[in-house]
Amino acid sequence: xxxxxxxxxxxxxxTNETFKALIEALAPESQNLIVKYENRILHExxxxxxxxYEIWTLNHSLSQTILKIKFNINLANPTAKMLDKAAKQLIExxxxxxxxxSDILRKIGDFAAxxxxxxxxxxxxxxKLRVNLxxxxxxxxxxxxxxxxxxxxxxxxxxxxxxxxxxxxxxxxLKIGARDKSENYYSSWKEVGYPxxxxxxxxxxxxxxxxxxx
Amino acid sequence: xCKEVDVIVIGxxxxxxxxxxxxxxxxxxxxxxxxxxxxxxxxxKNPNHEHGDISCCKIDDLSKxxxxxxxxxxxxxxxxxxxxxxxxxxxxxxxxxxxxxxPQEGFTWQTSGVGGSTLHYFANSPxxxxxxxxxxxxxxxxxxxxxYEKVEATLPVSQAPMxxxxxxxxxxxxxxxxxxxxxxxxxxxxxRPQNNAILLPNPNINESDFTFDGNSExxxxxxxxxxxxxxxxSIEKVAKRSTLVSYVPYALRTGKVEIRPNSFxxxxxxxxxxxxxxxxxxxxRDTWTGKxxxxxxxxxxxxxxxxxxxxxxxxSGLPNNQWVGKGITNHWFDxxxxxxxxxxxxxxxxxxxxxPYIGQNSAARFDYPGLGGIQGLGISPGLFSTILYSVSDVxxxxxxxxxxxxxxxxxxxxxxxxxxxxxxxYPRTLSLLILTDDQVNKGNGVELDTYLxxxxxxxxxxxxxxxxxxxxxxxxxxxISADILKKAGAKKxxxxxxxxxxxxxxxSTMRIGYVTDSNCEALQVKRLFIAxxxxxxxxxxxxxxxxxxxxxxxxxxxxISGIYFS
Numbered sequence: 001x002x003x004x005x006x007x008x009x010x011x012x013x014x015t016n017e018t019f020k021a022l023i024e025a026l027a028p029e030s031q032n033l034i035v036k037y038e039n040r041i042l043h044e045x046x047x048x049x050x051x052x053y054e055i056w057t058l059n060h061s062l063s064q065t066i067l068k069i070k071f072n073i074n075l076a077n078p079t080a081k082m083l084d085k086a087a088k089q090l091i092e093x094x095x096x097x098x099x100x101x102s103d104i105l106r107k108i109g110d111f112a113a114x115x116x117x118x119x120x121x122x123x124x125x126x127x128k129l130r131v132n133l134x135x136x137x138x139x140x141x142x143x144x145x146x147x148x149x150x151x152x153x154x155x156x157x158x159x160x161x162x163x164x165x166x167x168x169x170x171x172x173x174l175k176i177g178a179r180d181k182s183e184n185y186y187s188s189w190k191e192v193g194y195p196x197x198x199x200x201x202x203x204x205x206x207x208x209x210x211x212x213x214x
Numbered sequence: 215x216c217k218e219v220d221v222i223v224i225g226x227x228x229x230x231x232x233x234x235x236x237x238x239x240x241x242x243x244x245x246x247x248x249x250x251x252x253x254x255x256x257x258x259k260n261p262n263h264e265h266g267d268i269s270c271c272k273i274d275d276l277s278k279x280x281x282x283x284x285x286x287x288x289x290x291x292x293x294x295x296x297x298x299x300x301x302x303x304x305x306x307x308x309x310x311x312x313x314x315x316x317p318q319e320g321f322t323w324q325t326s327g328v329g330g331s332t333l334h335y336f337a338n339s340p341x342x343x344x345x346x347x348x349x350x351x352x353x354x355x356x357x358x359x360x361x362y363e364k365v366e367a368t369l370p371v372s373q374a375p376m377x378x379x380x381x382x383x384x385x386x387x388x389x390x391x392x393x394x395x396x397x398x399x400x401x402x403x404x405x406r407p408q409n410n411a412i413l414l415p416n417p418n419i420n421e422s423d424f425t426f427d428g429n430s431e432x433x434x435x436x437x438x439x440x441x442x443x444x445x446x447x448s449i450e451k452v453a454k455r456s457t458l459v460s461y462v463p464y465a466l467r468t469g470k471v472e473i474r475p476n477s478f479x480x481x482x483x484x485x486x487x488x489x490x491x492x493x494x495x496x497x498x499r500d501t502w503t504g505k506x507x508x509x510x511x512x513x514x515x516x517x518x519x520x521x522x523x524x525x526x527x528x529x530s531g532l533p534n535n536q537w538v539g540k541g542i543t544n545h546w547f548d549x550x551x552x553x554x555x556x557x558x559x560x561x562x563x564x565x566x567x568x569x570p571y572i573g574q575n576s577a578a579r580f581d582y583p584g585l586g587g588i589q590g591l592g593i594s595p596g597l598f599s600t601i602l603y604s605v606s607d608v609x610x611x612x613x614x615x616x617x618x619x620x621x622x623x624x625x626x627x628x629x630x631x632x633x634x635x636x637x638x639x640y641p642r643t644l645s646l647l648i649l650t651d652d653q654v655n656k657g658n659g660v661e662l663d664t665y666l667x668x669x670x671x672x673x674x675x676x677x678x679x680x681x682x683x684x685x686x687x688x689x690x691x692x693x694i695s696a697d698i699l700k701k702a703g704a705k706k707x708x709x710x711x712x713x714x715x716x717x718x719x720x721x722s723t724m725r726i727g728y729v730t731d732s733n734c735e736a737l738q739v740k741r742l743f744i745a746x747x748x749x750x751x752x753x754x755x756x757x758x759x760x761x762x763x764x765x766x767x768x769x770x771x772x773x774i775s776g777i778y779f780s
Binding site: 026028070121127153162208 | 286287289290296310311313317321373377378380384409415421436594597598631634637640713
């Protein structure tokens with residue numbers, strides 16, 4: 001196997017693990033909520049399925065046309081590196097509240113090595129543009145507006161992916177426009193008490209006024 | 215082509231089909247070009263997978279069965295930013311989105327396709343606040359009234375029905391001391407049901423023998439307005455009156471209108487005329503094949519929306535005008551939500567849950583001329599959690615020390631365990647969406663990016679930073695929202711404090727009186743008209759813009775007919 005290929009595999013692995021760490025911080029597993037909501041059936045939605053949705057979407061959301069040829073720009077890898085840069089800055093400034101996991105730091109990267117709550121502090125640095133923008137990878141390099149846009153998108157993809165059922169698609173065999181919904185699709189809806197699409201409800205409570213006037 | 219073209223209309227969203235229908239009824243031949251797909255048409259049986267036919271000019275081609283197949287009611291199928299059928303991009307889902315450069319947190323929520331953003335809109339159809347037109351527009355509110363009345367009768371527009379969430383909203387507003395508004399022309403603060411473009415529910419809907427088969431006439435309170443709506447016995451009788459099911463069929467029925475989807479206009483063609491220019495046609499690109507064509511006409515109408523219309527003007531190299539693309543208003547949204555206890559809900563609405571997914575997505579409103587508006591927001595959990603809890607201008611809630619004086623318990627983005635906890639309260643949450651009366655500011659707007667381009671030219675770059683006055687208005691509306699929720703009995707109040715870059719009601723980038731004359735004809739290019747949200751002179755004071763755009767488009771069609779085809 002060529003060095004280039006090994007490097008590519010390592011990069012993908014790093015990206016996957018970094019996004020798993022991101023989702024773990026944003027939308028943790030539901031187990032610890034079971035005690036409080038014991039009268040509700042909580043259905044486990046693994047954050048591991050949400051990270052795939054987030055990576056896939058980032059890798060299909062940006063393109064550029066150069067000399068009339070359109071190029072797709074994969075954003076997940078540079079986004080993972082950007083998260084690492086922010087985490088590194090948090091660690092170096094000693095602003096992390098919990099200890100860093102040195103084993104994960106060595107095997108994966110700075111962001112995943114932080115405790116989940118400290119990962120949010122690293123993202124907060126990016127949102128407040130308190131990172132060295134010249135240390136970020138392209139296309140984030142010295143591009144404050146784009147940093148804000150993509151960090152905001154990370155947050156939105158987390159909730160839309162988790163609560164709309166986006167995580168339930170089979171991303172290992174995804175074909176655009178022909179998405180099959182796995183068993184996972186409905187689990188977050190059950191968690192929040194949403195019954196799913198309906199054709200109607202017998203819930204009409206009348207009208208507030210007789211009619212509008214000019 | 216079905217016929218020789220008199221008028222080309224660019225864009226089949228909220229405004230374009232209105233112009234097409236009105237001109238068609240006057241015997242004028244119209245070609246309506248739309249960049250996105252056409253759902254519910256036999257000529258495009260697989261609109262996201264194959265090119266299909268070229269154009270359609272026959273009402274018989276519309277198919278409710280095909281619409282049922284496309285509009286699944288799953289929010290991710292319909293509104294996913296990349297793969298959703300109501301996305302901002304080509305019909306071919308294998309192609310990427312159409313790029314916008316937005317150098318701030320947020321996104322533009324627009325839909326391409328026949329029907330445009332009316333496919334996902336809530337169908338709220340309030341008139342503008344009279345003072346906002348009379349003070350700043352080159353035409354009066356009084357002159358607009360007959361056009362409002364015509365659109366309200368055509369769609370049609372009527373009073374929205376109540377479900378639990380509206381009943382709770384009204385209960386809180388009344389208890390907070392606000393007046394009930396019964397007039398369509400709003401001059402003082404108060405609450406009222408939405409006047410919306412959704413067919414009234416069958417009065418027997420609550421009866422045990424009434425069945426929901428998706429084919430009955432009238433709204434069924436299913437809560438999928440934002441997912442396109444497919445309730446109804448035929449395309450023309452679908453409950454939510456997007457232009458796909460209203461003005462487009464009406465236009466086809468004139469026998470004078472041809473509609474061509476998958477056609478992205480990339481240039482306005484002009485010729486010298488007296489001391490200036492006149493429009494003579496358009497150049498457009500087939501989004502499936504990339505083939506570029508030109509078509510000539512006597513008049514061109516731009517209805518591509520408040521971002522693409524100025525972009526097209528600029529990419530066409532039309533004359534400089536200091537207001538082209540400038541002055542964008544966006545209602546700088548915000549959300550305030552209340553979480554209720556079951557026992558309190560049983561007392562006020564006789565039900566232990568609000569159930570935000572039941573009923574029309576936004577059927578109640580509060581108006582305050584001078585500040586803006588507040589409307590109910592009830593949607594399915596993916597969009598609900600994203601808009602309410604994951605976007606904020608003030609960062610994470612857990613990093614904020616909440617000021618005891620603020621009327622909310624939580625402010626900012628919610629993540630982690632706290633997100634799970636508030637979402638578990640989803641069935642007992644009532645949410646209010648704030649629409650700010652934001653000011654026109656010449657420093658805000660749409661321009662061309664310096665070097666980023668897609669297949670249609672340089673991409674638009676959008677800049678929007680509200681003023682301190684806008685911020686003060688929005689803060690007041692947030693405080694009023696919190697008070698209404700508390701008076702309704704909410705135990706926990708959450709303010710999202712949304713960022714300015716959330717673009718949904720995009721308006722006033724090609725302002726009447728500044729880029730166009732009072733007939734909506736471009737000041738510098740004769741025979742070129744504008745009929746979309748871009749031509750609105752301001753943000754209307756806060757009311758949702760579609761009805762006013764449609765009323766103005768009706769007037770513009772009259773002007774086109776009178777000036778060039780009499």
